[in-house]
Amino acid sequence: MVTAALRKPLNQTMLRQIKNDGIKEEVHGLPLVFLPIITKTRVALFEGDFNFHKSNSTYFTDLDTSRSHLLSFLCFHGVAKTDKELSAEGKKGTITAMLGSTYTHFKREIPTGHAYEVWSRIMTWDHKWLYVVTHFVCRGKIVPRACVADLVEDRQQQQSVHMKPFNTSLSSSEIESSVYASSVSKCVFKKGRLTVSPERILSASGLLSNVLPPDTSPIDPTSLKGGDGEGEITIDVLEKKLSAHADDQDLATRIEAERCKNLRFAELSSGLEDLQRNFLKDEEVLNGVISLGTFTDLGCRG
Known part of the structure; x- marks a missing residue:
């Protein structure tokens, strides 16, 4: 949360600062709101079961960490803005993201001491619920070409980020085999007893629209x-x-x-x-x- 507060607010136009050498058009068609956040970790000794594999119960601890990191990275400033607006309307409490349910499909085991990555991204939302999908992935199998964090952390002071070469040799079966488990978490934003729609939070976070020019008044x-x-x-x-x-x-x-x-x-x-x-x-x-x-x-x- 502290690091999220120190970052400058996100907006869709940041993707235009990611440059692909030799290509003029926009390099990434996926909107910012659907991009994944990645956590690197490994199976600690105390997380192993009697088969020396990561215990199924410990996956949920990783889910909590990754999900919190994702929502704070994307929505911290939007939550703060919406919370202030609702407080001005007389609504009591503080906006928090609460877990409604989670479902996990275990595909293959992760050995004790083995390094892996946790990939979380916003999957979809409706009028009440925000759905986050998380994949537990073999570390280093898929390497991101660029990182939005390089643009939003003040200490970087970068105007653009150049994309790394893309490994086109990975087949769909290889990508699928790199996934150890997948999970879907259903979250809701609450301010006291009031339910705040995910769309309002995402919009306030600058994730559902581009940043328009300063003068956006109606045209006469x-x-x-x-x-x-x-x-x-x-x-x-x-x-x-x-x-x-x-x-x-x-x-x-x-x-x-x-x-x-x-x-x-x-x-x-x-x-x-x-x-x-x-x-x-x-x-x-x-x-x-x-x-x-x-x-x-x-x-x-x-």
Whole structure:
């Protein structure tokens, strides 16, 4: 959280500062809001199970760390801004991101002492929930070509970042085999008992639109006189305004397409909510429960 507070706010135009030598057009079509954050770590000795593999229960600790890092990196300034706005409206409390549920699919084990990476990114959102997808990946298998953090950390003072060469030899099967486990986390933003929509937080964080030119006031057609008089708009200024709004509309279209595409994965995890309604079988509701026994965590009769 401290490092997030020290970074300058994010915006989509930062991707234009990532340069690909020899290529003039925009080098990355994926919107900033969907980019992953990567945490490097390894399986500690105390995290291993009796098979000397990373214990399944320890994955959730990594999820908490990676998810917190992602949301603080992307949304810290947006949360602070929205919290201030809602406080001015009389809403009490502080905005926090709370975990609603998480689902994890274990594909292959990670040996004790083995190095790996945790990749988390925003997958999609609806009117209430923000869905974060996390992959546990073999370290060094996939190397990012550039890093947005190089542009937002004040100590770097960089105007642009050049992209590294891309390894095109990786096949889809090799990429898939590098994943140890995948998880989907469902989060909600709360200020007291008030639910704050993810879209409001993401928009306040500068993730859902480009940064338009400073003068974004409505255009008065009668002021287009070639720029000879005071307050008149030149054709160049008009073109810049129209271009900026067109870019903003294109970005919104791409973000919405990606959000809708990923909603199918969110629906799978949301379906698990029905499980709590099936905690007891119909027979148990009517006649009571017969269990196999009650024990302590040491295996003794409780």
